[in-house]
Amino acid sequence: MINRQTSVLKALSDETRLRIMNVFITSGEALCVCEVVDALHLPQYQISKHLAILKNAGVIDVEKDGTWGYHYLITDDPLNKMLFSFLKKYLVGEVFDDDIKQLDLRLLLREEGRCVVGFVDEKELKTKIKDKVKNSQV
Numbered sequence: 001m002i003n004r005q006t007s008v009l010k011a012l013s014d015e016t017r018l019r020i021m022n023v024f025i026t027s028g029e030a031l032c033v034c035e036v037v038d039a040l041h042l043p044q045y046q047i048s049k050h051l052a053i054l055k056n057a058g059v060i061d062v063e064k065d066g067t068w069g070y071h072y073l074i075t076d077d078p079l080n081k082m083l084f085s086f087l088k089k090y091l092v093g094e095v096f097d098d099d100i101k102q103l104d105l106r107l108l109l110r111e112e113g114r115c116v117v118g119f120v121d122e123k124e125l126k127t128k129i130k131d132k133v134k135n136s137q138v
Helices: 004-011 017-029 031-038 046-056 078-090 093-108 122-137
Strands: 061-067 069-074
Touching: 004 078, 004 122, 017 061, 017 069, 017 078, 017 093, 031 046, 031 069, 046 061, 046 078, 069 093, 093 122
Parallel strands: none
Antiparallel strands: 061 069
16 A cells, blocks of 8 residues: 555656646546646647556546547545545645636537547637637627
8 A cells, every 4th residue: 555655646746747636636527638738738748648647656547439538537546535635625826727727718619528629739729719609609
């Protein structure tokens, strides 16, 4: 058990991984890599590397849906439940709030609860979000 605890705490000893955990914990959603990329405004290779570390630590897993992969929190583990509860209370601040705002905008582009956009540049993403918001108000 000590090795698992050490592995989890080491995985969480990075600001980017804490930001990633925050978007998962706060949203309660399974997320596509591109959605995390757009929420944190970091390159795909960095997000993928950090997701792999969190997966190896046993706090997230991935489910394939065709060519898409949806990462999600592993909530049926008692250590994870305690950890997620702790993180939900203590991951606060402007950076974490901004990540959630960006994720909420990105999730507007889902169809039937699934990502359909993939990786797009920031300009195209902003246009898609603007169009989606405009069309939903009509």
